[in-house]
Amino acid sequence: MTGDMGAAADIATGALVGRAFEPRAGESTAAHRTHAAEALCLNCGTTLVGAHCHACGQGAHVHRSLGAIGHEIAHGVFHFEGKIWRTLPLLILHPGTLTRRYVNGERARFVSPLALFLFTVFLMFATIGLVGGEMADQIGAPTAQNRAALERESAKARVELARVERERAVAVRAGEPTTDLDTQATVLRGTIRALAAARGAKSDSDDFTFTDIKIGWTRLDHGIAKANANPGLMIYKLQSSAYKYSWGLIPLSVPFMALLFLWRRKHHLYDHAIFVTYSLAFMMLLAIVLMLGGLAGLASGWIVMAALLVPPVHMFAQLRGAYALGKVSAGWRTVALLTFAFTVLIAFVVLLLLHGLTD
Numbered sequence: 001m002t003g004d005m006g007a008a009a010d011i012a013t014g015a016l017v018g019r020a021f022e023p024r025a026g027e028s029t030a031a032h033r034t035h036a037a038e039a040l041c042l043n044c045g046t047t048l049v050g051a052h053c054h055a056c057g058q059g060a061h062v063h064r065s066l067g068a069i070g071h072e073i074a075h076g077v078f079h080f081e082g083k084i085w086r087t088l089p090l091l092i093l094h095p096g097t098l099t100r101r102y103v104n105g106e107r108a109r110f111v112s113p114l115a116l117f118l119f120t121v122f123l124m125f126a127t128i129g130l131v132g133g134e135m136a137d138q139i140g141a142p143t144a145q146n147r148a149a150l151e152r153e154s155a156k157a158r159v160e161l162a163r164v165e166r167e168r169a170v171a172v173r174a175g176e177p178t179t180d181l182d183t184q185a186t187v188l189r190g191t192i193r194a195l196a197a198a199r200g201a202k203s204d205s206d207d208f209t210f211t212d213i214k215i216g217w218t219r220l221d222h223g224i225a226k227a228n229a230n231p232g233l234m235i236y237k238l239q240s241s242a243y244k245y246s247w248g249l250i251p252l253s254v255p256f257m258a259l260l261f262l263w264r265r266k267h268h269l270y271d272h273a274i275f276v277t278y279s280l281a282f283m284m285l286l287a288i289v290l291m292l293g294g295l296a297g298l299a300s301g302w303i304v305m306a307a308l309l310v311p312p313v314h315m316f317a318q319l320r321g322a323y324a325l326g327k328v329s330a331g332w333r334t335v336a337l338l339t340f341a342f343t344v345l346i347a348f349v350v351l352l353l354l355h356g357l358t359d
Helices: 002-021 066-093 095-103 113-131 144-174 179-199 218-229 231-260 269-295 300-323 327-358
Strands: none
Touching: 066 095, 066 113, 066 269, 095 269, 095 300, 113 231, 113 269, 144 179, 231 269, 231 327, 269 300, 300 327
């Protein structure tokens, strides 16, 4: 039950964080029309013209009810002001059209790539917690020494969470935005849950090892030895790092996309960044669906087949639609993009390993 509540909180927080990055252009203002008596902005005192203050952006009508809080959460989680239901069908069925339309300027109709990416990151890790629990649960019973190390990490995380919560309280009193602090707090709470799970992990196997391979890189080989000695702690660190640094997949991927269109000057790095971010959001949604399918009893063969076939088909469709390519041109780029994606994923995992092993 605690894990389910934590995962639900992660989903809500992810939606609200994504909503913070989402522009409000094009949304209905019917719910925020100014009453005649509200001549001054309650936040900065500027004379109001229209439904929002032109100086600070606050709405003219300020709710003071518990229902308003629920309304904000519902808007964040379920529809991003209605845009999510226009964005998801295109992302799944016509990803190239979505990418092209967003690049060409249709921004108000769709959820922005970054907002959707942030939401799917939170949703994917919340789903991992819901359907499988933290990976540390599967690793083996921790020794007394390992449990002490996990407890030290947990204590550090609790101290950091207390600091973030104090800073958030100060920001709230000062009327300052708290989005970044909310995100930090969510990550730290997930960290504390993962460490608690790792400390209580039970398994029939106490001799788990990541790998016995020695690559000759002293720093990495030493780190792998540390990971084998304390696998629960290492799994926690990898989970936590992947959660916090998943955004790094975007800058790692964009240069590879640019190489595919090096001689096409009309396509810019911005276009490639939009393509990559929407593509990553879809891949995380696919991972979520496959995890839920496994939980529902879907045969592992079907899950593996979908994991192998859906990504290249989606990449092919997105390339054709986004860059107006022919079948042959999109086909060889899809093969190259799959190779690049594998390279980026390996680089990302190595970076996570180095971060976890030296943290």
